[in-house]
Each structure stands twice: as structure tokens, then as C-alpha cells.
Amino acid sequence: MPTRYLLRVAVPSPIRRLFDYLPPADSPLPEPGQRLRVPFGHQQLVGVVVEQVPHTEDAPDKLKAALASLDTAPLFDPLQMAFCRWAARYYQYPLGEVLSAALPAPLRNGDAAELPSQTRWQITIEGLGLPEGAPKGARKQAQLLTLLRKGTRSAEDIAAAGFSKAVLKALTERGLVEAVSLAESQTFDGPLGEAPLPLNAEQAEALAAIPDTGYCVSLLDGVTGSGKTEVYLQAIQRQLEAGRQALVLVPEIGLTPQTVARFQRRFKVPVGILHSGVADGGRNQAWLRARAGLDRIIIGTRSAVFAPLKHPGIIIVDEEHDTSYKQQEGFRYSARDLAVYRAHQLQVPLVMGSATPSLESLANVAAGRYQRLRLRQQAANHRVARLEPVDIRNQPLQEGLSNKSLQALKAAIQRGEQVLVFINRRGFAPLLMCHFCGWQAKCPRCDARMTLHHKPYHLHCHHCDHQRRVPQQCPDCKGSELHHIGAGTERTEAYFNQILPDVPVLRIDRDSTRSQKHLNAMLDQIQTGAPCVLVGTQMLAKGHHFPRVSTVIILDADGGLFSPDFRATEKMAQLIIQVAGRAGREDLQGQVLLQSHHTEHPYLNLLLSQGYHGLARQLLQERQLAELPPFSFMVLLRAESKRPENAQQFLQQARQQAELLIPANPQFRYLGPLPAAMEKRQDRFRFLLQLQAHSRAQLQQFLxxxxERIEQLALSRRVRWAVDVDPQETH
Known part of the structure; x- marks a missing residue:
């Protein structure tokens, strides 16, 4: 008798195991990588076949049959499946949830994995054999042939270019053009839409060091304005000419449109977009097109690291230092680190670029795991901005600005230039306080103050999204004087509108850019070069090119100097340098004013005197002495509960179980349970248990x-808990 195989299926469930099912009736045996609709408890879920097995440890009468096979061929190829399994093991997350996260929502929900049938028109071999300008005496037909020599076009594209159906029909009847399906369409000439820019010596050397094939991680360490993007573009060009695809990761959705526009200008190939701002249908199509090899360049944010590639050629991670690459909820993966593993798995080159590389990447360079490609030379019309500290102690401030900063701002506007004012606080004021009794507007759900917003007028907690009306009087003493303390982007914007009534003031933060359309409109206005004041948060610091910004004012540079997070100084320095990089990007002399109450602080002095890399060397030495990452490996066990004693006791029991497996020693240390920096959030009390090991392999074997032991604890079902491997936030 032939062996009757069962299906081992990964189901999107928090349970860390696979489930065995009988094959669905009346269909071929599904292969690993295919989706199934399966019964799971009282619901139906979409799972993925992981393997076919001849027997099961489950009782035969307990086995259920899968309801339906959703694919005729595997949706995940063996390499993708291995990639997701590795990610699930490394980040200690259920495989079913990882596979689900790797899919766009329609496929996750069981929709058919089919590209819509779309007809396109292409020139035939006979048409290619005709000389330019033929057929003679048929000017419109000759013009359409010229257009189709550059690549396939849809009927809508042809009509929009001014050609009638009669012209298309005539060429079809002569056998010079033909209709093809989207999957069959092809381009006959090269991928370039515009000529590459000439490279300077450093750029040429960096490009030559990036291999065409084979695994190699290159850290493209280039100062702002040094032309990192041009190196990306020319490295991608080589892959496209070889018929391969490129995957490009960017940290923020806001950067995607300008990145896509630049790539579309340079290349005449289909570009796919994958991020949460794209509608589900569009993301689904981009995912399927990438899998079919139709989209030659795929650009996206964090989740795009899971995009399927039929012809993988190169992976680019822009602004690799950015913490946005680390998912902070649910499946807590780092897209940057997964990109490294995926490049190794696919045996393709990986290029990670930044003006302020992460300490992890610099440590990997020092260890010989990455090659470092330095770009120190800025573009000929880019003048290095002066970074100047402004001591604001005992100085009168106007809405957070010193006299020196105000004078510099007004002088730049009078010269017809643009000014960027950086304040990393949204809203009108971070605190509403009673003048008489000191009452403060606090969030009832979090250990946090509520931020006052003016448009619309309300109090808003930026941690749990709780909102409420602004009281007319103090709830405690009934006093009528409620003062706004501190400044946010809204208040700074209002102040500039008051003192500069004839100058446009553009506020760019998460409140003012709820829609991509609104953000693009403001970015277009900035690109006109007309004098204006930009007020914004770190959204403005990431990758934007503002040619007419000459002056940058950083209102508060002290945030990272006294934080309990050991990464805070690194993040502060990266943010300052990234914001400063917006100044003087073309022929203007850049000026950056750094307001601080601690201008004599050693870290700040080191940043000002030796730049980011001088401070990074010092921070790496301190991390090594303290045995902190990247010189050790860290895991956080996070727990939260409406009853603080439950979360604390759960972590205490988890620590006891851990110490039974590996007793605390100098190579394997425990810290906690400790309350989180914000102990109460969304009505839940949060605590942490920190593990630190000298050996990544030992930690991975232990987890x-x-x-498994933690899941057996009774309290594990009464608290929310999560494992965070390689955490970026440790407070």
C-alpha cells in the first residue's frame, strides 16, 4: 500500500508549534509552501504547508482534514520557506505568524495568488528589423514603432501618447506589433531612461568594490551629499543589465515616493512598491509581480525584506542605522539584520548606506565581516555646514529660540533662503499646568503627560492615543489660569506665523502629514526654492534633499545625554548629524545652530570637534568595557498586566526557570525584573527581564x-509577554 502522507502546517497562531492535518479531499497532495484553508478550533484559518510527513504523534481520531488547497503551486519557494523558518527561530516567534507577516493581506486572507490578465503591446522581431522611420509614408505608425522600441505599452498608454486604435490595428495587421500578456512582455533595449552621473574617484572605487554576484556586505559610509544614491543606482544598473532584480529598503514611508521617482527617472523598468501606505490590492500585485520577476526593482519599508524575488541580484538598505528597521510590536524582527541573512542565503551582494552608521555595523567592519566603503568627498556644489553650539543657559528664549537663532533665521530669509527648525515634539505644548496649585494634565492610562494640541484643540497622549477635551479650569483647585509649558511643533509654527507674516511656514510632523498627498504637496512647495521656514520632527531628518535650506536650528540637543537607554547618545548623535545634513546641500553655505543647556558635555564636545565617527569610536570603546552590544548579545522578556504584581511575579518565575537552565555567570547574566521606564501604559503595568550573553550561539540554544518552560507557567496565560531578541529599546 502506498504511504498516506499527512500535512504539517504552520498556522497563524501564537502557539509555538506546527499542526498536522489530513490532505483536503479531491485534490492533489499539497506541496510545502502552498496555502491551505484549515479548521482551527472554532474558526477557519489560512495556513502554509511546511512538510509532508508519513505519520503523526497525534491520535488518529483527533486529526482533521484541511478544507481546501488555495494554490496549485507553492507560494513560498524552498529558499523563502527556509528564510522564514530561520527568522522564526532567531526571533523566537511562531512560524505561522512569520509566514503570515511575509504575505500581503489579501494572500494572508486566502485570496487567489494570480496576477490579473493584462494585455500589452510590443514590437515584433519583424518590426525590430525595420530601419528607424519606417514604414515610409505612415508617420504615425513609424512614431508608434519608435515608442514600442523602448518597451511594452498598454493600450491606455498608447492612447495617452496620442495614437489611435486605427494606427495600432494597422501595425498589428502588418505583423510589426503584437499583443502579449503581462507575464510575456519584454523590453528589447537597455534599462536606462537617463544617463548615469559621472562618478568621482571615491564613488568609482566604491562601485568597483561591490561585486556583481556572490555574498558580500558593503557598508557605504558616506557623508551627507557624497553621492551614495548614485552608487546604489549604478550598482543596480549592472544587475538589471544581467537580467536580475534589486530590492531596496528605506526606513520611512515618507521617503518612498521620492526614492521611487528617482529610480523611475533613471530606469525604464517596472518598479514595485511595498509598504503599509499602499492599498492592499496594490501591495498584493507588487508582491506577485516581484515573485514573477516582472517588477525589476522593488522598493519598500521594513516588511519588504520578505518580498519574493525570482531573479535576485542585489539588496540595498538605505539609512541602515535607522531604528525604524526594527519592528517594536508582535514579530520583533530587524529588517536590516534579516537583509544580511537573506543576502547570504541568496548569495547576492548587500549594500548598506549611511552618513552615521550604527555601532553594530562599525563593529562588524572592525571584525572583518563587512567591507567599508568611505565617501568623504561631497558634491562640488555642496558646502560643509558649520555645526555651532549655542549655550542657552540664562538666556531669554522666544518660544524656545535664542536671540542668536532668531537673528540667523531672519538673515537667511532676507537672503532668499530656506530655514529648517528641528523640534522633536509634536503638538502645541508638552504640558498643561495650573498656575495656582501645580496640577498637570496627565494621561489616566499612562505614566505620561498629555500634549496640548491646537488643531483641533484637545489633549492627546502620544503613547496610547487617549484624547480628551481641554478643561476650562483646574480640576483640583478650580483655578482659571492654566499655562502652556514648553513648545511643540504647533506652537513654534504659530510663533513664526506671527513674527514672519509674509513668509510661508510649513510644519511637517505625523499630525500634519496624515496623508501622503499632503506631505508630497509640502515637499513640492519646498522644492520650488522660495523662502520659507520648515518646522518639523525627525521626519525631516531622513534622506530629504532641500536645495535651498541654508540654515538649520536644532532647538534642544540634550535629549540623548541623560537617558537610561545605553543607545541614547548614539541615536542623539545620528539625529543631529542627519538633521544638520539638510543644510547647504547645493551652492549655499550651510549653518547649523545647536541649542543646548550642556554645551560643555564631553559627548557633545566630541561630536562637534571630531564628528560622528570620533564619537562613535569613543562609544564603541565604552560599550566594549561595559560588555554591552555589539560586544555581547541581549534579549528582553517583556511582560505587562493590569495587575503589576502579576507581571512582576511572572518575570521572577521566568528568571528562576532560566537560572535552572544556565545559572548566572560572567558570560551569561540576568538583570531584573525591572519596571519599564514608562511603567504604566494603556492601563497596563510593564516590567522587563534582561538577559545578556557573550555567545550568540549559546543564547540561541538556550531560548x-x-x-518552553515559560509557557508552562500558570501566569504565562494571565499576562501579556513577548521575547525581544536584539532589542533597540531597553527601557
Whole structure:
């Protein structure tokens, strides 16, 4: 008798195991990588076949049959499946949830994995054989042939270019053009839409060091304005000419449109977009087109690291230092680190670029794991901005600005230039306080103050999204004087509108850019070069090119000097340098004013005197002495509960279980349970248990055993808990 195989299926469930099912009736045996609709408890879920097995440890009468096979061929190829399995093991997350996260929502929900049938028109071999300008005496037909020599076009594209159906029909009847399906369409000439820019010596050397094939991680360490993007573009060009695809990761959705526009200008190939701002249908199509090899360049944010590639050629991670690449909820993966593993798995080159590389990447360079490609030379019309500290102690401030900063701002506007004012606080004021009794507007759900917003007028907690009306009087003493303390982007914007009534003031933060359309409109206005004041948060710091910004004012540079997070100084320095990089990007002399109450602080002095890399060397030495990442490996067990004693006791029991497996020693240390920096958030009390090991392999071997024990604890079902491997936030 032939063996009757069962299906081992990964189901999107928090349970860390696979489930065995009988094959669906009346269909071929599904292969690994295919989706199934399966019964799971009282619901139906979409799972993925992981393997076919001849027997099961489950009782035969307990086995259920899968309801339906959703694919005729595997949706995940063996390499993708291996990639997701590795990610699930490394980040200690259920495989079913990882596979689900790797899919766009329609496929996750069971929709058919089919590209819509779309007809396109292409020139035939006979048409290619005709000389330019033929057929003679048929000017419109000759013009359409010229257009189609550059690549396939849809009927809508042809009509929009001014050609009638009669012209298209005539060429079809002569056998010079033909209709093809989207999957069959092809381009006959090269991928370039515009000529590459000439490279300077450093750029040429960096490009030559990036291999065409084979695994190699290159850290493209280039100062702002040094032309990192041009190196990306020319490295991608080589891959496109070889018939391969490129995957480009960017940290923020806001950067995607300008990145896509630049790539579309340079290349005449289809470009796919994958991020949460794209509607589900569009993301689904981009995912399927990438899988079919139709989209030659795929650009996206964090989740795009899971995009399927039929012909992988190169992976680019822009602004690799950015913490946006680390998912902070649910499946807590780092897209940057997964990109490294994926490049190794696919045996393709990986290029990670930044003007302020992460300490992890610099440590990997020092260890010989990455090659470092330096770009120190800025573009000929880019003048290095002066970074100047402004001591604001005992100085009168106007809405957070010193006299020196105001004078510099007004002088730049009078010269017809643009000014960027950076304040990393949204809203009108971070605190509403009673003048008489000191009452403060606090969030009832979090250990946080509520931010006052003027448009619309309300109090808003930026941690849990709780909102409420602004009281007319103090709830405690009934006093009528409620003062706004501190300044946010709204208040700074209002102040500039008051003192500069004839100058446009553009506020760019998460409140003012709810829609991509609104953000693009403001960015277009900035690109006109007309004098204006930009007020914004770190959204303005990431990758934007503002040619007419000459002056940058950073209102408060002290945030990272006294934080409990050991990464805070690194993040502060990266943010300052990235914001400063917006100044003087073309022929203007850049000026950056750094307001601080601690201008004599050693870290700030080191940043000002030796730049980011001088400070980074010092921070790496301190991390090594303290045995902190990247010189050790860290895991956080996070727990939260409406009853603080439950979360605390759960972590205490988890620590006891851990110490039974590996007792605390100098190579494997425990810290906690400790309250989180914001202990109460969204009505839940949050605590942490920190593990630190000298050996990543030892930690990875320990974690599955420990989690299995944690799941047996009674309290594990009464608290929310999560494992965070390589955390970026440790407070």
C-alpha cells in the first residue's frame, strides 16, 4: 500500500508549534509552501504547508482534514520557506505568524495568488528589423514603432501618447506589433531612461568594490551629499543589465515616493512598491509581480525584506542605522539584520548606506565581516555646514529660540533662503499646568503627560492615543489660569506665523502629514526654492534633499545625554548629524545652530570637534568595557498586566526557570525584573527581564528551552509577554 502522507502546517497562531492535518479531499497532495484553508478550533484559518510527513504523534481520531488547497503551486519557494523558518527561530516567534507577516493581506486572507490578465503591446522581431522611420509614408505608425522600441505599452498608454486604435490595428495587421500578456512582455533595449552621473574617484572605487554576484556586505559610509544614491543606482544598473532584480529598503514611508521617482527617472523598468501606505490590492500585485520577476526593482519599508524575488541580484538598505528597521510590536524582527541573512542565503551582494552608521555595523567592519566603503568627498556644489553650539543657559528664549537663532533665521530669509527648525515634539505644548496649585494634565492610562494640541484643540497622549477635551479650569483647585509649558511643533509654527507674516511656514510632523498627498504637496512647495521656514520632527531628518535650506536650528540637543537607554547618545548623535545634513546641500553655505543647556558635555564636545565617527569610536570603546552590544548579545522578556504584581511575579518565575537552565555567570547574566521606564501604559503595568550573553550561539540554544518552560507557567496565560531578541529599546 502506498504511504498516506499527512500535512504539517504552520498556522497563524501564537502557539509555538506546527499542526498536522489530513490532505483536503479531491485534490492533489499539497506541496510545502502552498496555502491551505484549515479548521482551527472554532474558526477557519489560512495556513502554509511546511512538510509532508508519513505519520503523526497525534491520535488518529483527533486529526482533521484541511478544507481546501488555495494554490496549485507553492507560494513560498524552498529558499523563502527556509528564510522564514530561520527568522522564526532567531526571533523566537511562531512560524505561522512569520509566514503570515511575509504575505500581503489579501494572500494572508486566502485570496487567489494570480496576477490579473493584462494585455500589452510590443514590437515584433519583424518590426525590430525595420530601419528607424519606417514604414515610409505612415508617420504615425513609424512614431508608434519608435515608442514600442523602448518597451511594452498598454493600450491606455498608447492612447495617452496620442495614437489611435486605427494606427495600432494597422501595425498589428502588418505583423510589426503584437499583443502579449503581462507575464510575456519584454523590453528589447537597455534599462536606462537617463544617463548615469559621472562618478568621482571615491564613488568609482566604491562601485568597483561591490561585486556583481556572490555574498558580500558593503557598508557605504558616506557623508551627507557624497553621492551614495548614485552608487546604489549604478550598482543596480549592472544587475538589471544581467537580467536580475534589486530590492531596496528605506526606513520611512515618507521617503518612498521620492526614492521611487528617482529610480523611475533613471530606469525604464517596472518598479514595485511595498509598504503599509499602499492599498492592499496594490501591495498584493507588487508582491506577485516581484515573485514573477516582472517588477525589476522593488522598493519598500521594513516588511519588504520578505518580498519574493525570482531573479535576485542585489539588496540595498538605505539609512541602515535607522531604528525604524526594527519592528517594536508582535514579530520583533530587524529588517536590516534579516537583509544580511537573506543576502547570504541568496548569495547576492548587500549594500548598506549611511552618513552615521550604527555601532553594530562599525563593529562588524572592525571584525572583518563587512567591507567599508568611505565617501568623504561631497558634491562640488555642496558646502560643509558649520555645526555651532549655542549655550542657552540664562538666556531669554522666544518660544524656545535664542536671540542668536532668531537673528540667523531672519538673515537667511532676507537672503532668499530656506530655514529648517528641528523640534522633536509634536503638538502645541508638552504640558498643561495650573498656575495656582501645580496640577498637570496627565494621561489616566499612562505614566505620561498629555500634549496640548491646537488643531483641533484637545489633549492627546502620544503613547496610547487617549484624547480628551481641554478643561476650562483646574480640576483640583478650580483655578482659571492654566499655562502652556514648553513648545511643540504647533506652537513654534504659530510663533513664526506671527513674527514672519509674509513668509510661508510649513510644519511637517505625523499630525500634519496624515496623508501622503499632503506631505508630497509640502515637499513640492519646498522644492520650488522660495523662502520659507520648515518646522518639523525627525521626519525631516531622513534622506530629504532641500536645495535651498541654508540654515538649520536644532532647538534642544540634550535629549540623548541623560537617558537610561545605553543607545541614547548614539541615536542623539545620528539625529543631529542627519538633521544638520539638510543644510547647504547645493551652492549655499550651510549653518547649523545647536541649542543646548550642556554645551560643555564631553559627548557633545566630541561630536562637534571630531564628528560622528570620533564619537562613535569613543562609544564603541565604552560599550566594549561595559560588555554591552555589539560586544555581547541581549534579549528582553517583556511582560505587562493590569495587575503589576502579576507581571512582576511572572518575570521572577521566568528568571528562576532560566537560572535552572544556565545559572548566572560572567558570560551569561540576568538583570531584573525591572519596571519599564514608562511603567504604566494603556492601563497596563510593564516590567522587563534582561538577559545578556557573550555567545550568540549559546543564547540561541538556550531560548527555545526557556520559552518552553515559560509557557508552562500558570501566569504565562494571565499576562501579556513577548521575547525581544536584539532589542533597540531597553527601557
Amino acid at each position: 527555545p528551552q526557556w520559552i
